[in-house]
Amino acid sequence: MLKFSKETVVFSLLFIIALIIDIIIKINWDASVFRYISKSSLSILLIGYYSFFHKETSRVKQFFMTVALLFFFIGDIFFILYQIELYYIFAIFSFGLAKLFYVFRFSNQGDFRVKQITPALVFCFLLMMLVMYLINDNLDNFFFPTLFYFFISTLFVVFAFLRRDYVDTHSYALVIVGVFLGLASDTLAALVSFYDSDIPFQNIAVMLFYGLSQLFIVLGIVKETNFEPTAEDVINDKS
Template sequence: MYKIVKSRLRFSAIFFSILIIDVIVKNISEVSLFRMVTKSSLLLLLVVLVLYHRSEQKKENIFFLISALICFWLGDIFMLFYKNIILYFVAIFFFVLGKLFYVFRLSTKRDFSMNRLLPYVLFGVAFMFVVYNFIFNGLCETSFFMVFLYFFAALKVFLFAILRKNAVVPLSYNLVLLGVFFSFFSDTITALSSFSEIVIPFSDSAIMVFYGLSQFFIVIGILEDKNTCVFKKSCKSWL
């Protein structure tokens, strides 16, 4: 397994190959043993990558990142049984936890200007308002609270990703922010498909593709924050 994470080309090829296979399996059968394997493999690969680079990371940072990935993995498994309303909300709970662990990992000790952050806060709140305007009629009291909590956690991840600017190397900042935007796409399509009458072509495939891309770029970006050269040819740990 560690041989895979030593090569950026090999790791990326295997990760995206599994992602494509998972999308294909999802269109064939929502719940299957093979689907559990493909979804779990994506997060497992990222966990192994994090562990391979653990020597460059603080212990608490490793804990937050691994915890986030484990929570997303549990959420993925429970979401396979989304037709059971209890398991559906359990899945959302773990997704929220996963995003909060990302917030803890992305936080920095640098001071920030509220004036600089305010436009992003307004953008995030406006984005949530627009989405809620489309899905409001499809929400019950419980789902309203859980979805609100989920989007609030997503907004926190976005803001803390923004706050990393000038605190980490540019490559790390850009990769994480790219991953966060992919997560926005996945979350928005999921909300609209689940709670509104809007029909989005290939929504099931798009949700998984954007979700996989978001996890990939967020994790890779986080590992780059100390210039550990995960994506640099000259780095001995990523040849």
């Protein structure tokens, strides 16, 4: 059974409250000074929690995780002014770089098992192709930034799956849930921006999925316990 420390429970509640406040402000006072404060508070909470409670033994992995969260923070700020084309492109690249540093953080020195990543790779490819098909006619200057972001998002999912044999089950499950919530947020945001801006509850759903995605990923990384796969695991994966 998955158990959390009191610190984790308190942090999660504070983060969810901050996320709800940010969603309310987004709906009522989007692009106001209040939004900058509420949006920034989410990243500050994540960075603070990770900095104080992580169990990283690798300085490099700690650096990758911190930089990823900082790029998400930068992307969040740019995305508040998403109606300005240049800021929207900056936001896409910032989120893409953030996910790239997550990929670096997820990577391990083990063998690359094609069998393990095939379902995730096929799912991401089909999803991205479907979304690109729906939004392609409206992308214009956003075509290459969006393609870049979708490519990084696919790597993001694949490397999250590759953690399976190297981390404990609870950490793995939390990160995977976060990754799929992130995919849901990205997919919905792309459809709202370039396909149909009248999707019901889109303002709530995009931010809710995005915020919970970040929460689950950070919780999973902080809770992570590393171990080496057994010979039996390797044989089963290659069979």
